[in-house]
Amino acid sequence: MTDKQLSEPTVAIPKPHNAYATSKVNFWEILRIWLLIGVQSFGGGSATMFLIRREHITKRNWLTEDDVNEFWALCQLTPGMSIIALSILIGRKLKGWKGIVAVLTGLLFPSVIITTILAAGFNAVGSLAPAQAMLKGVIPATAGLSLAVALQFAIPLLKKGWNEKVASFSFSLLVIGACATLSGIFKFSASFLLIGSGTLAALIFPRIWWSIQQTQEQSK
Amino acid sequence: MNPLEFFLTFLKASLFSTDGLGNLPSLHQDLLANGIATDTDFSRSVALGQISPGPNGLWALALGYFTYGILGVILAFIAIIIPPFIVLLLATVHRRIEHLTWVKGLMRGVSLAVVGLFIIVIISLVTSVGLEWKTVIVMIGTFGLSFSRRVNILLILGLAALGGYLLY
Numbered sequence: 001m002t003d004k005q006l007s008e009p010t011v012a013i014p015k016p017h018n019a020y021a022t023s024k025v026n027f028w029e030i031l032r033i034w035l036l037i038g039v040q041s042f043g044g045g046s047a048t049m050f051l052i053r054r055e056h057i058t059k060r061n062w063l064t065e066d067d068v069n070e071f072w073a074l075c076q077l078t079p080g081m082s083i084i085a086l087s088i089l090i091g092r093k094l095k096g097w098k099g100i101v102a103v104l105t106g107l108l109f110p111s112v113i114i115t116t117i118l119a120a121g122f123n124a125v126g127s128l129a130p131a132q133a134m135l136k137g138v139i140p141a142t143a144g145l146s147l148a149v150a151l152q153f154a155i156p157l158l159k160k161g162w163n164e165k166v167a168s169f170s171f172s173l174l175v176i177g178a179c180a181t182l183s184g185i186f187k188f189s190a191s192f193l194l195i196g197s198g199t200l201a202a203l204i205f206p207r208i209w210w211s212i213q214q215t216q217e218q219s220k
Numbered sequence: 221m222n223p224l225e226f227f228l229t230f231l232k233a234s235l236f237s238t239d240g241l242g243n244l245p246s247l248h249q250d251l252l253a254n255g256i257a258t259d260t261d262f263s264r265s266v267a268l269g270q271i272s273p274g275p276n277g278l279w280a281l282a283l284g285y286f287t288y289g290i291l292g293v294i295l296a297f298i299a300i301i302i303p304p305f306i307v308l309l310l311a312t313v314h315r316r317i318e319h320l321t322w323v324k325g326l327m328r329g330v331s332l333a334v335v336g337l338f339i340i341v342i343i344s345l346v347t348s349v350g351l352e353w354k355t356v357i358v359m360i361g362t363f364g365l366s367f368s369r370r371v372n373i374l375l376i377l378g379l380a381a382l383g384g385y386l387l388y
Contacts, residue, residue: 039273048275074310077327080234080243080303081277088307104301111274112281116293118268119285126264130385137384139263140355141377143345144362146266149241150338151367157331172332179336183245184343190246194236194333201329206321 025062025094027102034087034106048083048107052090062094083107168208175201221254223295226288230280230299238331240277241266243300245337247280248344251287259348261286262341270373354387 033055041048056063068090075085084104091103125131154176161172175197182188221229229250233243244262251257265286269279277300284296313320349355358380365371 041273041275074307075304076238077310077323078304078307079236079238079327079330080300080306081240081275082238082304083240083275083277084301085304085307088304089311092308108274108278108297108301111272111278112293112297115268115272115274115278115281116285116290118272119265119282119293122264122268122282123286133388134381134384135260135264136349136388137358137380137382138267138377139260139349140346140359141362141380142263142266143342144359144364145270145366145373145376146241146244146338146342146345147359147363148367150335150342153239153331153338154335157328157335160328172328175329175332176336176339179333180339183249183337184340190249190337191232191236193337194246194330197329197333197336198236198326199329201332202322202326205325205328209321209325 025099027095027098030091030094030099030102031106034103035110036106038107038110052086056090063090067093165208165212167211168205171201171204171208221256223288223291226256226292227295227299230284230296231302234280234300235303236330237334238327240269240275241279241338242331242334243277243280245334245341247283248341251283252344257283257287259345263345263348267377270377358383358387 037048037051037055041051053065053068057065057068068086071086071089072082074089075082078085084107087103087107088100091099091101093099095102126135158169158172161169179193179197183190183193229247230243233246233250237243237246244266247257248262251261252259261283265279265282268282269276272278272282280296280300281293284292284294286292288295310323346355346359362376362380365376366373
């Protein structure tokens with residue numbers, strides 16, 4: 001043994017949470033559970049979230065409530081679909097890379113096939129007159145639906161801003177308003193506005209949060 | 221648009237956005253400008269994403285199909301599945317994430333921008349069918365029903381389709 005090895009502690013250092021794989025969990029079992037989650041989760045994230053909690057926390061002791069909450073907080077900071085990010089973290093915790101494969105296959109395989117078949121069906125009947133008329137009703141419906149989605153997305157963000165400070169709330173409104181105006185009227189590129197807002201917010205929000213912390217400490 | 225360009229358009233939209241429909245404004249702008257998709261394609265895709273099981277974000281696959289066929293589905297699928305893997309990177313620096321306030325600020329800013337951009341997409345969707353009373357009624361009705369979250373989305377879209385069939 002070299003000196004260096006001797007000087008190192010022999011006690012096993014506990015690995016950071018979620019870095020280990022519970023290799024006892026069976027690949028096919030994970031796949032089976034996630035296939036069921038995949039076909040049953042209609043209507044967005046909340047149904048999927050409910051099923052994930054039920055299958056992993058309530059029915060099996062594979063995850064704790066804390067695990068899921070911590071994972072979810074990380075997913076909020078990740079670009080793209082949060083539910084996929086969550087599945088990736090859970091899959092890794094259950095069985096490393098194999099777990100990720102099992103979880104994503106289960107969650108996505110049925111829905112990808114069904115979505116593609118439906119799209120093909122839509123295309124096949126799309127030129128018929130009744131389908132055209134139905135579509136005329138569906139288009140404004142998706143506009144209304146998008147409005148609901150946008151509001152459900154916006155309200156928690158604005159609430160956070162409201163609870164933080166006047167500066168945070170007004171900056172939030174400013175970003176929304178500026179992006180709408182610049183995109184709608186001045187035809188700015190969406191990616192430019194997304195990156196620009198992100199950069200600006202990365203500079204401004206931490207300052208606001210820091211000043212809130214300062215005032216809280218002073219008042220103590 | 222060649223397949224690589226198509227893929228990169230979808231990847232860019234998903235990389236610089238949050239959650240399932242966050243990539244919509246960017247795709248809407250890019251694909252409409254190229255004349256590859258129409259407002260109708262977007263409406264059909266969003267509706268389909270709601271009807272089919274699984275995450276709503278898979279609406280992008282339907283858009284891929286309508287604009288580029290089966291190859292479009294495959295390219296869109298790869299493009300939307302890559303960005304969430306960034307979470308593994310975040311998980312490794314997790315112990316320091318409390319100090320990474322700029323990441324939190326960044327994502328909050330991106331989310332706020334998505335809201336602003338969505339307003340424009342909604343206006344574009346509504347005006348594409350022509351702004352008349354029938355359109356406005358269906359839109360407000362759908363908004364009310366889906367915002368309350370009490371009515372199943374399949375039922376809402378079914379009603380809208382029926383409404384369309386009867387009204388037009």
